[in-house]
Amino acid sequence: MTKTLVAFFSASGTTAQVARELSSAIGADLYQIEPEVPYTRADLNWNNRESRSSLEMGDETARPAIVGAPNTSSYDTVFVGFPIWWYVEPRIVDTFLEASDLKGAVVVPFATSGGSGIGQATSRIRSLLPESQVKEGGLLNGRPSSVKIAAWAKGVLK
Numbered sequence: 001m002t003k004t005l006v007a008f009f010s011a012s013g014t015t016a017q018v019a020r021e022l023s024s025a026i027g028a029d030l031y032q033i034e035p036e037v038p039y040t041r042a043d044l045n046w047n048n049r050e051s052r053s054s055l056e057m058g059d060e061t062a063r064p065a066i067v068g069a070p071n072t073s074s075y076d077t078v079f080v081g082f083p084i085w086w087y088v089e090p091r092i093v094d095t096f097l098e099a100s101d102l103k104g105a106v107v108v109p110f111a112t113s114g115g116s117g118i119g120q121a122t123s124r125i126r127s128l129l130p131e132s133q134v135k136e137g138g139l140l141n142g143r144p145s146s147v148k149i150a151a152w153a154k155g156v157l158k
């Protein structure tokens with residue numbers, strides 16, 4: 001029996017919707033990565049070099065605090081969803097990955113974006129999780145149907 005988790009971070013709801021669809025389509029548990037300090041609209045302003053997101057993304061070692069401690073050790077497959085920020089995963093996703101026990105697990109990144117791909121995020125996640133089997137990620141833009149999402153998930157895991 002494989003046990004699957006869909007963990008996600010979403011600042012403005014787009015990735016959250018995909019994550020919910022995915023978890024119900026494949027019968028997986030759902031876990032929201034919640035920031036200890038929620039992101040405001042001003043925090044998300046990528047045109048401002050001094051905004052919180054700009055400062056975090058400008059610092060590879062930034063690890064914004066999350067609420068609670070993730071318990072991923074009982075899952076053998078973990079989907080990890082996030083918006084693309086500056087071509088990669090938000091640093092808060094790195095906080096989650098480093099706080100989780102994902103040794104030996106299959107990790108499947110998925111993302112939504114304004115058009116950028118997920119490749120650079122997958123590379124970073126692989127370097128953060130050398131003891132996990134990190135699959136090529138999937139970009140799930142354009143409000144895909146649950147049938148499409150389920151087909152994608154099945155394809156990734158086979």
Ligand SMILES: Cc1cc2nc3c(=O)[nH]c(=O)nc-3n(C[C@H](O)[C@H](O)[C@H](O)COP(=O)(O)O)c2cc1C
Pocket residue numbers: 009010011012013014015016044045046053054082083084085086087088112113114115116117
């Ligand atoms: C700080 C920040 C940086 C972003 N950087 C990118 C980017 O590099 N490429 C891209 O295609 N979209 C970028 N976006 C757009 C988001 O990836 C996109 O709107 C995503 O669907 C938001 O997901 P969410 O609603 O789950 O937070 C950025 C958004 C924010 C807030």
